[in-house]
Amino acid sequence: MNSFDDFFKKTRSVLFKIVEILALVVAILLLIYLLLGEASGDYIVSVAVNISLFISAVTPEALAAVALGLALYTYINKK
Numbered sequence: 266m267n268s269f270d271d272f273f274k275k276t277r278s279v280l281f282k283i284v285e286i287l288a289l290v291v292a293i294l295l296l297i298y299l300l301l302g303e304a305s306g307d308y309i310v311s312v313a314v315n316i317s318l319f320i321s322a323v324t325p326e327a328l329a330a331v332a333l334g335l336a337l338y339t340y341i342n343k344k
Contacts, residue, residue, distance in 0.1 A: 291312065291316070294308075294309050294312045294313070295312070295313060295316065297309050298310065298312070298313040
């Protein structure tokens with residue numbers, strides 16, 4: 266069972282690194298869009314449009330549900 270736990274921890278670590286890198290790429294693309302505007306290229310503009318559509322689609326109820334889930338997760342992990 267110990268080898269499975271080690272494998273799971275390594276896999277989780279790799280997945281978190283991938284998510285961090287992809288979030289950084291999206292942030293860089295948004296920064297380029299903010300600096301250059303519409304002249305930044307089709308791909309960067311499409312990323313900015315998709316993010317703005319996602320932000321407009323997220324309702325306050327969904328944000329409250331995510332916050333409640335995170336609060337429960339941290340509460341359970343502290344015990």
